[in-house]
Amino acid sequence: MFxxxxxVTFIPLFCSSQGYQVNLQGxxxxxMGSAGAAFVQDASGIFYNPGGLAFLNSNEASxxxxxxxxxxxxxxxxxxxxxxxxxxxxxxxxxxxMFQLKDSxxxxxxxGIYTPFGSTIEWEEGWAGRFALTRLQLKAIFFxxxxxxxxTDKIGIGAGFVYTTGSVNLxxxxxxxxxxxxxxxxxxxxxxxxxxxxxxxxxxxxxxLAVALTYKSQVDMAVxxxxxxxxxPSSVEDKFPSGSFSSELPxxxxxxxxxxxxxxxxxxxxxxxxxxxxxxYDTLAFDYAVNTESLEDTKxxxxxxxxxxxxxxxxxxxxxxxxxRAGIGYAISPVVTGYLTPETPDDDRVNYTLGFGYVxxxxxxxxxxxxxxxxxxEDTNLETLLSGTYxxxxxxxxxxxxxxx
Amino acid sequence: xxILVKQFSLISSxxxxxxxxxxxxxxxxxxxxxxxxxxxxxDCKGExxxxxxxxxxGGDVSILGSNIYSTGFNNLxxxxxxxxxxxxxxxxxxxxxxxxxxxxxxxMSSNQSSASILLDAVSQNPTxxxxxxxxxxxxxxxxxxxxxxxPPVANGTMGIGxxxxxxxxxxxxxxxxxxxxxxxxxxVLSYPYFTTIPYNGLKLDxxxxxxxxxxxxxLGLFFVVGDNPFVIVDTTQAINxxxxxxxxxxxxxxxxxxxxxxxxxxxxxIPDKHILTIQEISTINSYQVxxxxxxxxxxxxxxLAEVDKKNLITSLSTGIVYNGxxxxxxxxxxxxxxxxxxxxxxxxxxxLANLYIEAINATFNAKIPTASVVNYPGVIFP
Numbered sequence: 001m002f003x004x005x006x007x008v009t010f011i012p013l014f015c016s017s018q019g020y021q022v023n024l025q026g027x028x029x030x031x032m033g034s035a036g037a038a039f040v041q042d043a044s045g046i047f048y049n050p051g052g053l054a055f056l057n058s059n060e061a062s063x064x065x066x067x068x069x070x071x072x073x074x075x076x077x078x079x080x081x082x083x084x085x086x087x088x089x090x091x092x093x094x095x096x097x098m099f100q101l102k103d104s105x106x107x108x109x110x111x112g113i114y115t116p117f118g119s120t121i122e123w124e125e126g127w128a129g130r131f132a133l134t135r136l137q138l139k140a141i142f143f144x145x146x147x148x149x150x151x152t153d154k155i156g157i158g159a160g161f162v163y164t165t166g167s168v169n170l171x172x173x174x175x176x177x178x179x180x181x182x183x184x185x186x187x188x189x190x191x192x193x194x195x196x197x198x199x200x201x202x203x204x205x206x207x208x209l210a211v212a213l214t215y216k217s218q219v220d221m222a223v224x225x226x227x228x229x230x231x232x233p234s235s236v237e238d239k240f241p242s243g244s245f246s247s248e249l250p251x252x253x254x255x256x257x258x259x260x261x262x263x264x265x266x267x268x269x270x271x272x273x274x275x276x277x278x279x280x281y282d283t284l285a286f287d288y289a290v291n292t293e294s295l296e297d298t299k300x301x302x303x304x305x306x307x308x309x310x311x312x313x314x315x316x317x318x319x320x321x322x323x324x325r326a327g328i329g330y331a332i333s334p335v336v337t338g339y340l341t342p343e344t345p346d347d348d349r350v351n352y353t354l355g356f357g358y359v360x361x362x363x364x365x366x367x368x369x370x371x372x373x374x375x376x377x378e379d380t381n382l383e384t385l386l387s388g389t390y391x392x393x394x395x396x397x398x399x400x401x402x403x404x405x
Numbered sequence: 406x407x408i409l410v411k412q413f414s415l416i417s418s419x420x421x422x423x424x425x426x427x428x429x430x431x432x433x434x435x436x437x438x439x440x441x442x443x444x445x446x447x448d449c450k451g452e453x454x455x456x457x458x459x460x461x462x463g464g465d466v467s468i469l470g471s472n473i474y475s476t477g478f479n480n481l482x483x484x485x486x487x488x489x490x491x492x493x494x495x496x497x498x499x500x501x502x503x504x505x506x507x508x509x510x511x512x513m514s515s516n517q518s519s520a521s522i523l524l525d526a527v528s529q530n531p532t533x534x535x536x537x538x539x540x541x542x543x544x545x546x547x548x549x550x551x552x553x554x555x556p557p558v559a560n561g562t563m564g565i566g567x568x569x570x571x572x573x574x575x576x577x578x579x580x581x582x583x584x585x586x587x588x589x590x591x592x593v594l595s596y597p598y599f600t601t602i603p604y605n606g607l608k609l610d611x612x613x614x615x616x617x618x619x620x621x622x623x624l625g626l627f628f629v630v631g632d633n634p635f636v637i638v639d640t641t642q643a644i645n646x647x648x649x650x651x652x653x654x655x656x657x658x659x660x661x662x663x664x665x666x667x668x669x670x671x672x673x674x675i676p677d678k679h680i681l682t683i684q685e686i687s688t689i690n691s692y693q694v695x696x697x698x699x700x701x702x703x704x705x706x707x708x709l710a711e712v713d714k715k716n717l718i719t720s721l722s723t724g725i726v727y728n729g730x731x732x733x734x735x736x737x738x739x740x741x742x743x744x745x746x747x748x749x750x751x752x753x754x755x756x757l758a759n760l761y762i763e764a765i766n767a768t769f770n771a772k773i774p775t776a777s778v779v780n781y782p783g784v785i786f787p
Contacts, residue, residue: 128780131728181785233787235787
């Protein structure tokens, strides 16, 4: 009775691209379609390619932010009632620091703090999928101390240790009406942490060509002692005991092969190809400390597939002070037919980006970028049978300031 | 019906009058009881549990006290109206005496003595109509435990048979080429009213089994520790009682306090009116088959949209998932039926309304949007 399925995932694919590979970790790269593992220009290489850091020759500190405006709509099949999200603006940020012990040292040390998660998706009150999801907030901060070494003038390697701390808050309605006409509600909140690494190889065989291979490991985010809170009519409170739960979420591995061509001092082209190991996400399980006939542990099939993303960017130096950038990305969705959910209205997508750089003086740089993407996908979820068409639009302007010393 | 009208009005302006009852009223049924709500009930053993209870001591009989007809109602769905009642003049005439008229129609008819439901419908020159007939005929018989008069036979002339009467009704509505939709008849015996109490719900401990065996073994009835079939009244038996057999149904009307504390179903039999026997079930099933065949024939002859309510109920009896909500024919928790166990609740009605819309869209090449079922309430919990 009152069988309650927590049919949820908490991967916010929503932000700008597939999964935790949100790729809003550097304004230069963002301006260039998020390509740049072989085009390391600043300390954001800590994220994009630790092996390329060793080819930079300065100490640097930078901070950046990319306010992300994402709106989704859902039209249930057959009906004429359009549901909208009322999500707050996402604020993924970056902070990088890079140091060398002496000028032109072969060894660089760095620390990156970045938020490859950080989106909130919230659907308007009373929407058709409220028993699947009403709100999902996920925050994750990655801390990555990094070391990079230039073996020769043509080969650099780097490695970073990743510590991740984050929180999740997931809410949905339960189809039990109380006397006031309100539906019961479930809120799952928890903190989790995980570990991983980020390694990169950077090759520069000629002045005009760079090649990169990087590997970001899978990070398993474990929520061990989350809090499940059920607001239900008093007559069924015993069936929905609030208490603790545990769950785990794989943040997939990413392999990147990249190339950058710089035919002259003004012009650069960067191309990245990512393989993202989303196939790790085959099941989402919730284990409740206390089970009842209405509140059983759940295992929901996700059956994601490993995917490929291609990213192409160009940069043109207008003058010593001004730089213009543009890029395009194409990412295949890991969500197969029958598994689309309101927290991950995802599809194969094209990202369009523009970027702009300004050198204030020899110490300070400003970089800005703009990303736009949209999707439209119709699906019937096999578990909830929520059937309809999702449309998503994302608009993400960002800027960063860096200080070289 | 109101869900359908709401959806129709999304694509064109619809004036549709309904003989509504104030939402503040506790309602009234044919037995003058108020509507059911989910509340706490203490049984004969002093155990309190969640159970359907009457919202008030008595029903709001003022609802049925007067005729509220002014310009005619578009919704002419009258509770309990059978196929033979539709064209019966004076069906809403109180002077026919209690039991010989329908007080709901008395409230809404254009003329209590000279109107019939059909006349009131035809007088509006309908351009579109929906018909759901046959279920009430089977339900009236089934909910009486097979003790009421038999439903109309499937085949016979108007006023006698289901098919003849239905053809007469549809022909009258269709006279100016109106379009319409018609629903088939579901298996009413899969409704919670008939499936909630198991036939073998007589649980006996060692002492009780021994006591019953002492009394009944000599009469040929034997009891075991654990689950036993209930004992029911059966006047064809020498001792007037027998044990139920698998497949027979106990109705939700069975007085559970008598069963739990006063030996009904064990020491003495559950009365016939609370039981459907194999033979009665078979009768109802064969009527259902005959009615559906007639409905299909009439629908095709008049090019009506055919609504497969039968299939909806079959799906619900095994359980469906809709937008993350599990719905089934299970009593209270199934979320699709009202607390009387015999009617769809608003959520269930929305599922049915969508079937109407899909059938209408398919038959008449229309594009009426369906309703979002989750916007319609189910059972309310205290």
